[in-house]
Amino acid sequence: xxxxxxxxxxxxxxxIHKMIHQMAVFERLTHLCSATENSLSSTLFSPTTKPFxxxxxxxxxxxxxxxxxxxxxxxxFTPVVKVVHLDLPIDDPEKETFTTNAVNDVSVAGFVLFFxxxxxxxxxxxxxxxxxxxxxxxxxxGFGKMLLSTVAKQAVKMGYGRVEWVVLDWNVNAIKFxxxxxxxxxxxxxxxxxxxxxxxxxxxxx
Amino acid sequence: xxxxxxxxxxxxxxxIHKMIHQMAVFERLTHLCSATENSLSSTLFSPTTKPFxxxxxxxxxxxxxxxxxxxxxxxxFTPVVKVVHLDLPIDDPEKETFTTNAVNDVSVAGFVLFFxxxxxxxxxxxxxxxxxxxxxxxxxxGFGKMLLSTVAKQAVKMGYGRVEWVVLDWNVNAIKFxxxxxxxxxxxxxxxxxxxxxxxxxxxxx
Numbered sequence: 030x031x032x033x034x035x036x037x038x039x040x041x042x043x044x045i046h047k048m049i050h051q052m053a054v055f056e057r058l059t060h061l062c063s064a065t066e067n068s069l070s071s072t073l074f075s076p077t078t079k080p081f082x083x084x085x086x087x088x089x090x091x092x093x094x095x096x097x098x099x100x101x102x103x104x105x106f107t108p109v110v111k112v113v114h115l116d117l118p119i120d121d122p123e124k125e126t127f128t129t130n131a132v133n134d135v136s137v138a139g140f141v142l143f144f145x146x147x148x149x150x151x152x153x154x155x156x157x158x159x160x161x162x163x164x165x166x167x168x169x170x171g172f173g174k175m176l177l178s179t180v181a182k183q184a185v186k187m188g189y190g191r192v193e194w195v196v197l198d199w200n201v202n203a204i205k206f207x208x209x210x211x212x213x214x215x216x217x218x219x220x221x222x223x224x225x226x227x228x229x230x231x232x233x234x235x
Numbered sequence: 236x237x238x239x240x241x242x243x244x245x246x247x248x249x250x251i252h253k254m255i256h257q258m259a260v261f262e263r264l265t266h267l268c269s270a271t272e273n274s275l276s277s278t279l280f281s282p283t284t285k286p287f288x289x290x291x292x293x294x295x296x297x298x299x300x301x302x303x304x305x306x307x308x309x310x311x312f313t314p315v316v317k318v319v320h321l322d323l324p325i326d327d328p329e330k331e332t333f334t335t336n337a338v339n340d341v342s343v344a345g346f347v348l349f350f351x352x353x354x355x356x357x358x359x360x361x362x363x364x365x366x367x368x369x370x371x372x373x374x375x376x377g378f379g380k381m382l383l384s385t386v387a388k389q390a391v392k393m394g395y396g397r398v399e400w401v402v403l404d405w406n407v408n409a410i411k412f413x414x415x416x417x418x419x420x421x422x423x424x425x426x427x428x429x430x431x432x433x434x435x436x437x438x439x440x441x
Binding site: 062064077148153159184187191193194195196197207218221222 | 255258259261264268269271275278279283288289290348350351352353354355356357358359360361363364366377384387388390391392396397398399401402403404410413416417418420421422423424425426427428429430431433434435436437438439440
């Protein structure tokens with residue numbers, strides 16, 4: 030099987046939207062997921078969202094055939110292609126839904142969404158990974174590692190100082206995987222969030 | 236006393252650098268702080284760092300006199316001015332170091348550094364606050380709240396969905412303050428960080 034990571038484009042939004050919904054189902058948080066194709070398009074692909082300098086999505090595609098189409102949509106990133114050896118072929122029940130190139134049998138298997146953050150101590154930008162998702166039938170085959178590695182490699186290429194993300198404290202499998210990737214878990218820090226009505230109140234406050 | 240919040244400019248870097256160093260001293264982390272005026276200038280004020288769409292710094296200035304200078308450096312933000320009533324005058328031992336306008340007796344009292352983040356569930360950007368700092372002699376006078384509120388207000392104005400930051404779990408005073416500001420503490424999430432040699436390794440990996 031061939032796997033490719035490339036920058037997502039506006040035409041990928043329907044697939045990205047479906048995967049975001051699947052992620053919400055997996056996390057049992059569908060009641061908190063209000064993303065639509067329109068709201069994703071307008072916020073992720075606006076004129077100010079330059080890849081790597083704002084919200085950026087790497088899309089993971091798979092195919093039983095070598096990739097023949099050119100998908101260099103931005104000069105700042107050359108797609109990464111890998112040959113993946115599998116013991117058993119993958120049966121994708123949603124193949125039709127996630128097809129990007131029917132002629133060459135290419136479909137979307139996952140994505141990672143990230144954007145720059147900044148460390149004042151390092152005086153350097155870094156990347157923050159908001160979402161890393163691999164579709165159900167493609168899990169435990171190294172694709173998550175491939176997506177995360179590609180973000181890390183891009184960070185090094187740009188001279189950035191860190192790649193950060195968050196994990197649920199009970200998700201021991203994920204924590205083990207991240208530690209094996211070289212990440213440290215910052216046990217002392219807690220995320221604070223101001224949102225909803227509590228945030229809106231500041232819009233009308235003096 | 237008069238307090239003003241405005242967008243920082245490249246000429247503020249020496250003051251920002253000194254405050255970052257003071258923050259490192261406060262956190263006993265000076266050994267991790269490698270920021271220089273040059274590295275801050277080139278990463279915080281590059282052509283790609285458009286205020287609110289990339290790394291953004293609000294500077295807090297104080298003066299015994301009303302502000303008379305115009306500091307609208309960017310059409311996207313009009314400085315916020317407040318009159319602060321104090322029981323006792325503040326004795327600032329570092330006043331000379333932090334003066335921005337000697338004629339009008341204006342000096343820098345703090346800053347907040349933030350940048351956009353993104354929620355796929357909301358399909359909306361938000362703001363992430365990396366640093367919020369008020370100089371020692373100006374603490375416990377509402378300036379931290381003024382800085383945080385100004386970021387929250389800007390988020391609402393831009394239609395953003397969240398303002399987030401992190402806090403040390405043993406810093407109960409800070410946690411209480413943030414909760415009073417309307418923030419929720421996300422107790423289950425842990426920050427993961429890939430940095431230093433572990434990150435650099437990805438630059439040479441296949």
